Amino acid sequence: MSTAAVGTNKKSSSHFVSWPILGWVTALVLICYFPVIVRLVRQWANDDDMGHGFFVPVLAAWIAWQKLEQVRFVPPTPDWRGLILVGWSAFQLYVATIGAELFLARTALIVTIIGVVWLLCGLRYLKILAFPLFLLFFMVPIPGVVYTSLTFPLQLFASRVAELSLTVLGIPVILQGNVLELTDMKLNVVEACSGIRSLLSLTFLSLVYGYFFEKNDWIRVLLFLSSIPIAIAANAGRVTLTGVLASFSPALAEGLVHEAEGWVIFMIALCILAVIHQILTRGWSLVERWRS
Numbered sequence: 001m002s003t004a005a006v007g008t009n010k011k012s013s014s015h016f017v018s019w020p021i022l023g024w025v026t027a028l029v030l031i032c033y034f035p036v037i038v039r040l041v042r043q044w045a046n047d048d049d050m051g052h053g054f055f056v057p058v059l060a061a062w063i064a065w066q067k068l069e070q071v072r073f074v075p076p077t078p079d080w081r082g083l084i085l086v087g088w089s090a091f092q093l094y095v096a097t098i099g100a101e102l103f104l105a106r107t108a109l110i111v112t113i114i115g116v117v118w119l120l121c122g123l124r125y126l127k128i129l130a131f132p133l134f135l136l137f138f139m140v141p142i143p144g145v146v147y148t149s150l151t152f153p154l155q156l157f158a159s160r161v162a163e164l165s166l167t168v169l170g171i172p173v174i175l176q177g178n179v180l181e182l183t184d185m186k187l188n189v190v191e192a193c194s195g196i197r198s199l200l201s202l203t204f205l206s207l208v209y210g211y212f213f214e215k216n217d218w219i220r221v222l223l224f225l226s227s228i229p230i231a232i233a234a235n236a237g238r239v240t241l242t243g244v245l246a247s248f249s250p251a252l253a254e255g256l257v258h259e260a261e262g263w264v265i266f267m268i269a270l271c272i273l274a275v276i277h278q279i280l281t282r283g284w285s286l287v288e289r290w291r292s
Contacts, residue, residue, distance in 0.1 A: 025116055032093070033109045040106055043141060049197045052204055056139035059208055060132040067128050074124070082119025086112055103143040110136045131211065138204045151194040152178075154232065159189045161236035162243050171247045180243055185250040187243055195235025198266055202231040206273060219280045226276050234269035238262055 030037070044053035089111035096104035114133050118126045126133075141147075155178045163175040166182075173180055180187040206227035210220035241261055245252035252258075 021120065025120065029109075029112055029116065032090075033112070036093075036105045036109055039102070040139070044139075047141065049200060050139075050141050051197070052201045053139045053141075056135060056204065060135040063135070063211065064129050064132040067132070071125075071128055076120065076125055077122035078120055079118055079122045082115045082117070085115030085118060089115060103140065106140040107137070110140070135204070135207065138200070138207075142200075147196065151196055154194040154196065154199075154235070155189045157232065158193065158195060158236045158239045162187075162189075162239040165236075165240040166243045166247075169244065171244065173243065180239075182243065182246055185246055185253070187239075187246060187253060189239055193235070193239060195232055195238075198235055198262075198269065199228065199231040201266070202227045202234075202269055202273070205270065209273065209277070214277065214281070216281075216284060219277070219284060222280055223273065223277055227273055230269050230272050230276075234265050234272075237268075238265040241265065 040053070044050050089108040092104055092108040092111065096102070096108060110133070113136065114126070117129055117133070142150075159175055159178045159180060162180060163173055166173040166180070172183055175181075178189040180189065203224060206224045207220075210223045214220050214223065238261060242253050242258065245257070245261070
């Protein structure tokens with residue numbers, strides 16, 4: 001009885017990468033990318049648009065651990081082709097360091113992690129861990145050029161929707177660019193009000209929500225795509241609500257009240273995403289019944 005148990009333990013333990021090797025590789029990655037990681041964490045702490053960054057690696061690690069538990073008896077097959085990816089990421093980090101390009105340096109970290117998984121565990125494990133590895137890209141802020149090209153159109157869209165909504169509600173308003181002129185004050189729809197924050201957070205949460213609460217890949221994709229217009233519409237609603245509150249008292253458009261309304265609108269957006277999920281699920285069930 002005891003002999004069989006020992007044999008089983010040896011078999012199961014041989015199906016994992018040895019801890020010393022994993023420890024050495026992890027230490028090397030941390031040493032090479034320590035400055036990149038430090039600056040990335042600092043941006044998470046100071047940039048409101050990247051507040052979700054702290055949760056990304058935690059959730060990705062949790063999902064990866066669950067997936068590894070499902071295949072704990074599948075032996076890893078080290079693949080030296082992973083070194084190609086690790087080498088490329090090292091070159092990418094070098095170029096990023098020379099050119100002081102943060103996005104390239106940060107994505108090089110993720111490419112390194114992918115290459116290490118491929119190297120130590122093989123292509124099969126890489127496919128199994130594809131989703132949590134993909135989630136890691138959400139912890140990297142988008143490049144400044146892309147950020148600028150997105151924020152201004154979103155600012156203008158939110159401003160126009162707010163102007164139309166306030167006009168329909170009978171509140172006097174004049175729109176000049178991204179500035180809403182009310183009776184007692186001007187509302188400047190700045191970059192922070194563009195909706196990038198809610199867009200990044202909601203798209204990330206839609207992927208996590210789809211992973212835990214939906215098995216159909218098509219519905220997961222549709223949930224992710226639907227999170228984009230939901231986030232944009234929710235931000236326009238937030239700007240409109242700010243205009244409505246400001247028409248009663250300018251103080252309500254600033255400070256704690258302004259922050260609180262952002263959280264309320266974001267929670268409403270999450271509820272809308274859940275409702276769309278139910279609609280998609282029931283619609284898919286009807287299609288399946290019609291096919292059968």
